Amino acid sequence: MSEDSERHPQAAHFSYLQVAWDLVKTAVRLAREAFPLFTPPAPAMRETKRLNDIDLQPRRQAAAHQHWGAGLVATGFLLSIAGALGFLIVFWNGASHLLLGLSLAICFGGLGVALVVYARWLMPDMQAVQARERLFSSAAQAELAEANFYQGAEEIPRRGLLGWMAVATVGFIAAIAVSIFRSLGRPPAGALFAPVWQRGEHLVRSDGTAARLDTLERGSAIIVFPPEKIGDERSQTVLLRVDESLVPQDARAGWSPHGYYAYSRVCTHAGCAVGLFEVTTCLLVCPCHQSSFDVLRGANPTGGPAARPLPQLPLYADADGTLRAGGDFTTPPGPGFWSMPPSPPAGGTE
Amino acid sequence: MIELFGRWLVRKLDDRLRLAKYARHALNHVFPDHWSFMIGEIAFYAFLILVATGIFLAMFFNSSSAKVVYSGSYPALRGLQVPASFDSILHISLDVPAGLLIRQMHHWAALIFLAAIVTHVARVFFTAAFRRPRELTWIVGVTLLLLAVANGFIGYSIGGDLLSGPGLRICYAILMSVPFIGGWLAYLLLGGDVPSPLLTPRFYSLHIFLIPAAIALLLAIHLGLVWRQMHTNFPGPQRTNRTIVGSRLWPAYMAKSLGLFCILSGVVALLGALVQINPIWIYGPFDPTAILPGAQPDWYLGWIEGAMRLFPALKFRLGLLIPDVFFPAVVLPALVFLGLYLYPFLDKLVYGDDSDENHNVLRLPYQQPFNTAFGCAAFVFLLVLLFGGGDDVIATATGASVVTIRGILRVLALALPPLIFAMVYLYCKNVDRRHATVVEPAAEPAPEEPVRQ
Numbered sequence: 001m002s003e004d005s006e007r008h009p010q011a012a013h014f015s016y017l018q019v020a021w022d023l024v025k026t027a028v029r030l031a032r033e034a035f036p037l038f039t040p041p042a043p044a045m046r047e048t049k050r051l052n053d054i055d056l057q058p059r060r061q062a063a064a065h066q067h068w069g070a071g072l073v074a075t076g077f078l079l080s081i082a083g084a085l086g087f088l089i090v091f092w093n094g095a096s097h098l099l100l101g102l103s104l105a106i107c108f109g110g111l112g113v114a115l116v117v118y119a120r121w122l123m124p125d126m127q128a129v130q131a132r133e134r135l136f137s138s139a140a141q142a143e144l145a146e147a148n149f150y151q152g153a154e155e156i157p158r159r160g161l162l163g164w165m166a167v168a169t170v171g172f173i174a175a176i177a178v179s180i181f182r183s184l185g186r187p188p189a190g191a192l193f194a195p196v197w198q199r200g201e202h203l204v205r206s207d208g209t210a211a212r213l214d215t216l217e218r219g220s221a222i223i224v225f226p227p228e229k230i231g232d233e234r235s236q237t238v239l240l241r242v243d244e245s246l247v248p249q250d251a252r253a254g255w256s257p258h259g260y261y262a263y264s265r266v267c268t269h270a271g272c273a274v275g276l277f278e279v280t281t282c283l284l285v286c287p288c289h290q291s292s293f294d295v296l297r298g299a300n301p302t303g304g305p306a307a308r309p310l311p312q313l314p315l316y317a318d319a320d321g322t323l324r325a326g327g328d329f330t331t332p333p334g335p336g337f338w339s340m341p342p343s344p345p346a347g348g349t350e
Numbered sequence: 351m352i353e354l355f356g357r358w359l360v361r362k363l364d365d366r367l368r369l370a371k372y373a374r375h376a377l378n379h380v381f382p383d384h385w386s387f388m389i390g391e392i393a394f395y396a397f398l399i400l401v402a403t404g405i406f407l408a409m410f411f412n413s414s415s416a417k418v419v420y421s422g423s424y425p426a427l428r429g430l431q432v433p434a435s436f437d438s439i440l441h442i443s444l445d446v447p448a449g450l451l452i453r454q455m456h457h458w459a460a461l462i463f464l465a466a467i468v469t470h471v472a473r474v475f476f477t478a479a480f481r482r483p484r485e486l487t488w489i490v491g492v493t494l495l496l497l498a499v500a501n502g503f504i505g506y507s508i509g510g511d512l513l514s515g516p517g518l519r520i521c522y523a524i525l526m527s528v529p530f531i532g533g534w535l536a537y538l539l540l541g542g543d544v545p546s547p548l549l550t551p552r553f554y555s556l557h558i559f560l561i562p563a564a565i566a567l568l569l570a571i572h573l574g575l576v577w578r579q580m581h582t583n584f585p586g587p588q589r590t591n592r593t594i595v596g597s598r599l600w601p602a603y604m605a606k607s608l609g610l611f612c613i614l615s616g617v618v619a620l621l622g623a624l625v626q627i628n629p630i631w632i633y634g635p636f637d638p639t640a641i642l643p644g645a646q647p648d649w650y651l652g653w654i655e656g657a658m659r660l661f662p663a664l665k666f667r668l669g670l671l672i673p674d675v676f677f678p679a680v681v682l683p684a685l686v687f688l689g690l691y692l693y694p695f696l697d698k699l700v701y702g703d704d705s706d707e708n709h710n711v712l713r714l715p716y717q718q719p720f721n722t723a724f725g726c727a728a729f730v731f732l733l734v735l736l737f738g739g740g741d742d743v744i745a746t747a748t749g750a751s752v753v754t755i756r757g758i759l760r761v762l763a764l765a766l767p768p769l770i771f772a773m774v775y776l777y778c779k780n781v782d783r784r785h786a787t788v789v790e791p792a793a794e795p796a797p798e799e800p801v802r803q
Contacts, residue, residue, distance in 0.1 A: 050378050050598070051374055051375065051378045052378060053378075054588075054593065055588060057587070057588065057595065059383070091447065091448065095447035095448055097448075097450045097451055097623065098623055098624075100448050100451050100623070101451045101454075101455075101619050101620065101622050101623020101624065102619075102620070102623050102624075104451070104615075104616075105616045105617070105619040105620035105623060106616070107616070107619075108612045108613070108615035108616035108619055109612070109613060109616030109617075109620075110616075111609075111612040111616075112608075112609045112610065112611070112612030112613030112614075112615070112616055113609070113613065114609070115605045115606070115608050115609030115612060116606055116609035116610070116613070118605055118609075119601070119602045119603075119605035119606040119609065120606065123601055123602045123605065124602070125597075125602065127383070127595050127596060127597065128378075128380050128595070128596065128597070128598055129588050129593055129594075129595045130378075130380050130593065130594050130595075131592060131593055132580055132591075132592055132593060132594055132710060133580075135483065135578070135579060135708075181538065184537070184538050184541070184552070185537045185538070185541055185542060185548065186534070186537060187533035187534055187536070187537045187542075191542070191543075192533070206639075223639050231638070231639075232638075233543065233544070233545060233638035234543060236638065236639050265639070268674070269523070269658075269674045269675065270519065270520040270523040270524070270658060270674070270675055271519040271522055271523040271544075272516050272519055272520065272641055273516070273638065273639055273640065273641045275639075275640070275641045287641050287642075287643050287644075287645075287742075288516055288520065288641065288645070289658060289659045290659070290741075290742060290752050290756075291663075301663055303753065304659075304663070305658060305659060305660075305661055305662070305663050305674055305675075305678075306663055306674060307663040307664055307665045307674050308671075308674070334523075334543070335522070335526060335527070335673060335674070335675065336523075336526075336527065336671050336672075336674060336675075337526040337527065337532055337533065337671070337673055338527075338529050338530065338532065338670040338671055338672070338673065339670060339671070340671040342667065342671070
């Protein structure tokens with residue numbers, strides 16, 4: 001027992017009080033080191049010349065901040081640890097979005113500030129002046145490398161035919177690599193010109209009901225589709241009704257029974273849905289880029305960046321008052337492409 | 351203890367790889383200290399944050415555009431048919447612990463990434479850091495900008511939501527307007543007319559594999575070139591084409607740079623926590639017949655959107671139809687990026703610099719009046735276009751009509767750039783003249799040959 005206590009004298013006098021007191025003393029010592037308010041700062045280390053250095057320039061007077069620097073760095077590290085602990089506590093207790101983000105920001109921000117202050121205020125802040133390496137080869141080196149290349153090439157036997165065959169093989173493998181893109185889909189030549197409407201089709205709303213002559217009040221509009229294409233982006237058509245007296249007596253007058261007009265709802269400018277109908281001016285307006293189209297003049301563009309009219313759908317009403325398509329759109333719907341056919345004249349009296 | 355282990359490990363590695371020489375050069379590598387040289391670093395660190403947060407998001411994202419019935423915790427959409435991609439983003443945002451934070455950090459980091467790249471490009475441009483021997487660094491950098499813009503757009507377009515849907519419709523229209531290969535491009539990239547079921551898987555693959563890999567590769571080349579050729583210096587004492595002045599990598603520069611990384615992460619976390627971004631559950635799923643009024647792209651595409659709005663409706667055909675968006679959305683961006691790519695060579699013409707001399711000391715903006723004036727004019731032009739991209743929002747805010755706002759912006763887009771060019775050019779000439787009478791740089795002293803060990 002006595003031998004044992006000689007080897008480990010502290011073991012005999014162990015007390016929690018002693019441990020606690022030691023911890024307090026250590027904490028005070030660390031704090032005094034970190035926060036040098038009570039102790040004069042150690043003189044800054046001088047930087048010395050190293051590899052490639054020509055000179056060292058002092059950057060600025062760092063000493064003025066040194067007194068505070070260590071304390072600030074310590075505070076930054078402590079904040080960072082507190083932030084990390086905060087994140088862990090929040091994460092394991094329901095993970096509130098706001099608290100997670102704030103604690104993470106404190107964690108990273110504290111660490112970042114600590115590192116920057118450490119580098120700028122406490123580390124030796126000298127500017128090293130170094131010579132740059134000249135980044136070109138001497139003529140002799142370049143010639144040696146070139147000579148070795150041609151020397152190696154000379155050593156390849158039968159490179160005429162076999163060399164070209166190697167090149168051709170790589171070319172064919174490249175052809176495989178390029179043609180594999182075919183699987184990603186080719187523009188089906190017909191799809192851009194595929195008809196949307198067929199003569200006689202009903203104009204169906206997304207709930208499946210067909211539009212009739214009494215469906216709309218004057219000055220209102222709905223979205224309709226061909227019966228087989230409900231919800232299809234390219235087939236969306238705006239059906240609207242104006243007062244019969246407004247319909248101009250031009251070549252297309254017969255397409256608008258009882259003041260009903262139908263136009264493609266895909267903007268000819270950039271393909272957005274032409275979502276707005278301004279009743280007082282009889283304009284269809286695209287909310288994307290504010291192109292406007294004159295309903296009474298074949299949806300000719302009247303403002304904004306669109307240059308082509310919206311394709312029109314001829315309409316007629318059958319005997320029981322159901323509206324039907326009189327054919328297909330005047331041009332393929334959607335934004336322009338180079339092989340798009342020209343729009344037919346609106347036939348309007350300008 | 352740790353130090354002993356570290357020494358042991360390093361010795362074992364060095365015994366096998368002979369690293370000491372390189373390590374010594376690396377530790378003593380010098381980086382100039384100037385705040386404007388940190389902007390490129392911010393872009394780099396934003397990319398790291400994007401990769402880290404992106405990996406987390408990819409664990410949950412479902413790239414299918416098949417319709418599913420939403421049954422998550424957001425009551426307003428419960429029971430609605432939504433694309434599976436939309437459903438998975440709602441799951442990440444509202445049901446995964448810390449998911450919303452990571453997602454918002456990802457989007458904010460993307461905006462900071464782009465902003466830092468653009469600012470970095472501007473810094474390099476206005477100090478002519480692209481001159482010999484750094485033309486390749488510049489070209490790689492412009493390519494990185496292009497890839498970042500593309501991946502930003504693709505990133506916010508894979509949500510299947512109502513805000514990004516019309517953006518994809520416009521993207522389809524722009525691709526279709528490319529002469530001759532437009533249809534091929536649209537079908538290759540978008541899988542056909544939007545909405546196509548092929549689009550989301552294709553964009554997802556581009557967004558998380560191809561483009562990030564390309565960015566990482568080009569970034570490595572970019573940084574490798576900066577390391578090998580060493581950074582430029584602003585003019586100053588002992589700064590010549592044969593010398594470099596700055597902090598050593600170990601320890602000061604490394605601490606500062608890591609500190610910057612941490613502060614940036616903190617800022618991104620703060621934005622992710624406090625500032626909501628792209629809440630697609632409020633917009634709802636994409637519906638081809640619906641559209642959000644006042645919709646805008648992210649800012650780095652706003653100038654193209656603005657050009658599409660301000661460009662007048664041209665009614666002529668050259669045998670074939672010239673699509674409306676061809677000039678503003680294909681020709682203009684192509685010219686902007688072509689100009690960026692070729693500028694180092696234009697600079698050689700403007701300043702008659704056909705020597706084989708390497709330029710390691712930067713020009714100050716007033717020392718290159720043409721470049722500075724040209725850069726400012728181009729910047730103002732793009733800024734007017736950016737405002738044009740929000741002309742409807744400006745009209746709503748000011749009470750003026752869109753037509754009026756658009757007319758004013760059209761005039762500004764044409765009148766401001768030449769005006770700015772003239773003003774900046776004359777100002778730089780004036781400053782240059784004043785400085786020329788004061789500072790006469792001494793002839794470069796022959797540098798000491800570096801000690802080679």
